[in-house]
Amino acid sequence: MDELLRMEHISKRFGDFYANKKIDLTVKHGEVHTLLGENGAGKSTLMNILIGLYQPTEGKIFVNGKEEHIDSPAHAVKLGIGMVHQHFMLVEAMTVFENIILGDRNVSGLFIDRDARRREIEELSEKYGLDVELDKLITEISVGAQQRVEILKALYHGAELLVLDEPSAALTDIEVEGLFAIMRKLVSEGKSIIFISHKMREVLHISDRITVLRLGEVIGTVNCAETDGKALASMMIGRELSASQYEKMEAKGECVAELKNVDYNKNSKHNGLNGVSMKVHRGEIVGIAGVDGNGQTQLAQLITGVLAPQSGSVELKGKSVSVYDPSSFIKNGVSHVPEDRNLQGLVGDMSITDNLVLKATTAEKFSRGKGLLLKKRDMARYAGEMVGRYDIRCTSVEQTVRSLSGGNQQKVILAREMESEPDLLVAAHPTRGLDIGATRFVHDKMIEARDKGVGILLISADFDEILEVSDRILVFFEGRIMGEYSGKNPPVEEISLAMTGK
Ligand SMILES: Nc1ncnc2c1ncn2[C@@H]1O[C@H](COP(=O)(O)OP(=O)(O)OP(=O)(O)O)[C@@H](O)[C@H]1O
Ligand SMILES: [Mg+2]
Numbered sequence: 001m002d003e004l005l006r007m008e009h010i011s012k013r014f015g016d017f018y019a020n021k022k023i024d025l026t027v028k029h030g031e032v033h034t035l036l037g038e039n040g041a042g043k044s045t046l047m048n049i050l051i052g053l054y055q056p057t058e059g060k061i062f063v064n065g066k067e068e069h070i071d072s073p074a075h076a077v078k079l080g081i082g083m084v085h086q087h088f089m090l091v092e093a094m095t096v097f098e099n100i101i102l103g104d105r106n107v108s109g110l111f112i113d114r115d116a117r118r119r120e121i122e123e124l125s126e127k128y129g130l131d132v133e134l135d136k137l138i139t140e141i142s143v144g145a146q147q148r149v150e151i152l153k154a155l156y157h158g159a160e161l162l163v164l165d166e167p168s169a170a171l172t173d174i175e176v177e178g179l180f181a182i183m184r185k186l187v188s189e190g191k192s193i194i195f196i197s198h199k200m201r202e203v204l205h206i207s208d209r210i211t212v213l214r215l216g217e218v219i220g221t222v223n224c225a226e227t228d229g230k231a232l233a234s235m236m237i238g239r240e241l242s243a244s245q246y247e248k249m250e251a252k253g254e255c256v257a258e259l260k261n262v263d264y265n266k267n268s269k270h271n272g273l274n275g276v277s278m279k280v281h282r283g284e285i286v287g288i289a290g291v292d293g294n295g296q297t298q299l300a301q302l303i304t305g306v307l308a309p310q311s312g313s314v315e316l317k318g319k320s321v322s323v324y325d326p327s328s329f330i331k332n333g334v335s336h337v338p339e340d341r342n343l344q345g346l347v348g349d350m351s352i353t354d355n356l357v358l359k360a361t362t363a364e365k366f367s368r369g370k371g372l373l374l375k376k377r378d379m380a381r382y383a384g385e386m387v388g389r390y391d392i393r394c395t396s397v398e399q400t401v402r403s404l405s406g407g408n409q410q411k412v413i414l415a416r417e418m419e420s421e422p423d424l425l426v427a428a429h430p431t432r433g434l435d436i437g438a439t440r441f442v443h444d445k446m447i448e449a450r451d452k453g454v455g456i457l458l459i460s461a462d463f464d465e466i467l468e469v470s471d472r473i474l475v476f477f478e479g480r481i482m483g484e485y486s487g488k489n490p491p492v493e494e495i496s497l498a499m500t501g502k
Contacts, residue, residue, distance in 0.1 A: 004161055005062070007059065008059055009023070009024060010023040010024075010046065010049060010060075011059055012054060014395065016395070020042045020045055020049070020056070020216050022059070022217070023213070023216075023217070025221075027161065028192065030191070030192060033194050033211065034194075034196070034206075034207040034224075035210075036197075036212050036213070037212060037236055037435070040407065041216065043196050044405065050070065050194075051082075051083045052071055052076045053073060063081070080161060082161070083154070083163040084164050092137070095138075096132050096135070097121070097134040097135060099149060100156055118134065121156055129182060130148045131148065132148050143170045162192070163193075164183075164194070165196045166433060168199060169198075169433045170429075173291070180206055183206060198436065201229075203224075204232075207224040210222050212235040214235070222235075237436070241436060241440065246443070248487065253455075254318075255317070255455075258278070258280075258314070259277055259314055260277055260313045261275055261277050261311070261312040262275070262302060262313070263275060263276075264302060264310050270293045271297065273295050273302065273479045275480065284455060286455075286456065287469065287473045288457065288460070289474070289475045289495055290477060291477075291499055294476045294477050294478055295478070295480075296461075296476055299459065299476070304329050304426050305323075305329030316424070317332070332423075335418070336426045337426070337430045338413075341409055341410055349402060350401060351398045351400060351401070352404070353383035353397045356416050357379050360420070365378065365382075366379050386416075386419065390415040391441065393405065393408050410432070410438075422454060423455060424455045424457065427459065429461065431462070471486060473486070477499060
């Protein structure tokens with residue numbers, strides 16, 4: 001039997017809205033099958049149906065030719081289906097080992113043979129090159145390592161079909177290479193993978209077949225070898241996306257933010273800054289290039305008042321900062337698109353409207369008496385406008401942010417932070433998890449803001465993005481600035497080398 005999975009005519013309705021409409025999908029043994037589609041196209045919903053988190057409104061699922069009613073994730077595990085979610089589901093207060101054996105298939109009674117389990121996990125980890133430290137807490141390991149834990153966990157529980165929902169979004173290039181090696185090893189053994197990613201280059205590199213979804217429907221399934229990025233993009237968004245070319249700015253306005261010889265955790269290679277001096281001016285985009293985890297997180301936090309420098313100083317619009325806290329930075333015209341939207345950016349259980357006005361609830365526009373009485377109707381009207389302008393795909397502005405697709409959650413933050421008319425916009429990985437159309441949109445918005453005189457600090461692990469929109473590039477390595485480049489044709493190779501400390 002060549003076919004491991006067949007999903008037939010799957011639909012899923014939320015209220016009046018169909019997130020999936022009559023979807024047909026087959027996955028063969030030993031293939032990487034990619035799901036491609038815009039933010040909100042219905043990819044995660046379909047996968048949540050497959051692993052029993054949601055029940056389909058209609059449709060059938062066959063595993064190895066047999067019809068199955070998958071009513072829970074535990075049931076999916078029994079059928080050999082494992083999923084690594086877009087937002088990881090590990091228990092932070094537990095160790096790697098405890099997370100992996102959680103829900104163990106072999107546990108009978110109270111006694112578990114921990115040593116035997118450990119050996120089994122170590123063997124798996126060795127076999128697939130899934131390098132993890134079993135006794136560390138989840139909070140102590142990197143995002144890439146957490147992902148390896150999730151994969152190891154799925155394999156330990158017997159997965160024959162592994163669903164990877166945007167596994168590469170937050171990984172460094174080297175980690176992505178490692179992930180691909182693991183994926184290839186798995187399919188070479190006849191296991192199957194459903195892969196979800198917005199990165200066209202990766203999709204073309206790793207897939208055997210690709211199924212494109214648009215607005216909840218299948219547009220088509222193609223063999224990877226017989227297609228290209230352009231064709232896929234137009235299947236995805238229903239039109240052609242022209243190549244973008246932004247003009248680089250050299251003229252500089254007033255300095256909106258300056259770091260003067262800032263140290264923070266200066267002996268840490270990955271989580272600190274060492275003697276950093278830099279400026280951001282009005283009307284320019286300063287791009288921070290570097291492999292993730294070379295001090296970029298701390299830079300973003302220092303320049304938005306989340307952290308205070310241990311020595312050196314931060315100046316905003318020429319004035320030295322005396323109080324380091326985010327709210328005084330916000331009052332000083334600093335906006336922040338944080339790298340972790342779930343922890344710092346959004347309140348998941350609140351509505352789109354409430355998240356959009358989160359920082360303005362005492363402003364006259366939305367309240368009387370500095371927040372005493374909220375102008376609900378004005379808030380809703382404003383939210384409606386933002387939903388239109390930023391193309392946030394939702395059923396209503398009252399929908400909770402948690403129920404939005406990943407990319408659409410990101411658009412809510414962007415709308416809030418970009419519409420507040422800041423002097424300085426600090427954008428950390430602003431297009432992570434966004435589809436190609438939405439990515440283009442964000443870039444256009446940033447250029448538009450720059451042209452209006454906003455100073456922008458762009459932090460991104462995506463080198464192409466840095467090259468495309470930055471007017472000036474600073475390269476970070478181990479908490480230091482390794483070089484500065486500006487002009488129309490920055491030396492790409494030299495910058496790449498600087499990113500590795502050379
Ligand atoms: N529980 C829910 N209640 C209401 N609407 C929902 C719910 N879950 C998903 N949706 C809607 O279904 C649509 C599809 O969402 P889904 O998460 O499947 O998209 P996606 O293709 O994974 O997008 P992304 O690339 O942004 O992750 C979205 O418009 C989303 O708002
Ligand atoms: Mg998704």
